[in-house]
Amino acid sequence: MTLNADAKKVLLRKIPHGLFICGVREGDQVNGFTASWVTQGSFEPPLVVMAVRSDSTSHGMIERSTRFSLNVLRADQKDLAAVFFKPQAGVGGRFDAAPYDEGPLGLPLLKDAVGGVECELVGSVAHGDHTVFVGEVKTATLIADGEALNLASTGWNYGG
Numbered sequence: 765m766t767l768n769a770d771a772k773k774v775l776l777r778k779i780p781h782g783l784f785i786c787g788v789r790e791g792d793q794v795n796g797f798t799a800s801w802v803t804q805g806s807f808e809p810p811l812v813v814m815a816v817r818s819d820s821t822s823h824g825m826i827e828r829s830t831r832f833s834l835n836v837l838r839a840d841q842k843d844l845a846a847v848f849f850k851p852q853a854g855v856g857g858r859f860d861a862a863p864y865d866e867g868p869l870g871l872p873l874l875k876d877a878v879g880g881v882e883c884e885l886v887g888s889v890a891h892g893d894h895t896v897f898v899g900e901v902k903t904a905t906l907i908a909d910g911e912a913l914n915l916a917s918t919g920w921n922y923g924g
């Protein structure tokens with residue numbers, strides 16, 4: 765059986781996605797990157813599922829620290845999402861564009877966003893070019909409820 769690659773691409777791009785800043789910390793080093801492959805995975809305990817490129821800096825930091833945060837961007841924060849997917853000179857430099865507080869788990873939570881959650885890693889599937897991480901939501905900080913940024917509104921694609 766051969767996969768119809770064109771149909772696969774069109775169909776997988778129909779999956780709706782939000783846009784988030786995933787925050788990571790390993791010792792004194794913090795980093796953050798734009799993530800769209802994110803969804804909820806359980807009500808109780810509250811789980812989130814996020815796929816992370818295996819060749820990214822943050823991938824190893826999540827594996828070693830077993831934690832990550834997810835910051836929910838406002839609908840008007842597209843420019844910030846772009847900062848967090850572009851290559852950076854030094855690890856963590858992207859936060860120059862977006863001040864953060866340390867959450868109760870020590871992870872970066874943006875000061876200006878809808879809010880953010882901190883998660884402890886409870887599972888992973890490493891198969892292919894991304895690892896699917898499952899995180900249990902341990903803290904939640906709501907700054908100001910409002911419309912969140914989604915991938916479709918940006919004209920960007922990540923998927924297919």
Ligand SMILES: Cc1cc2nc3c(=O)[nH]c(=O)nc-3n(C[C@H](O)[C@H](O)[C@H](O)COP(=O)(O)O)c2cc1C
Binds near residue numbers: 797798799800817922
């Ligand atoms: C629209 C968009 C969505 C993205 N979504 C993800 C994602 O869900 N998971 C991921 O690992 N990378 C995603 N990326 C790519 C990362 O943001 C990018 O590789 C980043 O540079 C990784 O940073 P790091 O190497 O400092 O960890 C996305 C990029 C774009 C443009």
